[in-house]
Amino acid sequence: METSESEAALDSLIPETCWVLLGQKHLGRIAVADDGDIHVLPVNYTLVQGRIIMRSGSHSILRGAVPCRATLEVDDIDEPARRGWSVSVKGALVNVTDQAPEDPQLVSLELDTWAPGTKPLVIELQPTNITGRYLYPTPGVDSSK
Helix, strand or coil: CCCCCCCEEEEEECHHHHHHHHHHCCEEEEEEEECCEEEEEEEEEEEECCEEEEEECCCCHHHHHCCEEEEEEEEEEECCCCEEEEEEEEEEEEECCCCCCCCHHHHCCCCCCCCCCCCCEEEEEEEEEEEEEEEEECCCCCCCC
């Protein structure tokens, strides 16, 4: 398979822009290590005043992994236009279920999870690093090829 050099630009995003983009989406992938294995799982998430919150089932891989280090990846890709962005958030994944009844930010948490079943666990990704990139064709390049 041959590859060709693309006429494109790849820009780094500042953290503030990454947070704005994260707020526009509610589905990403989280990578965690559990029992000597690495798992990459689709997750629904929401932002609650700068906090990244997810729900999980009682017997899920996430439940078994927390507390742990994790990375959340969220993307928006337009393949035909060959443009898109990707944001990566690294941090500590912790179970905050016990704090939820007393935490005003979490009491009325409404998080629509796509996967079936009850999701009694409230899990927070506490960011230590957030990075992002934006890829786009350079002006004058026909992206419809």
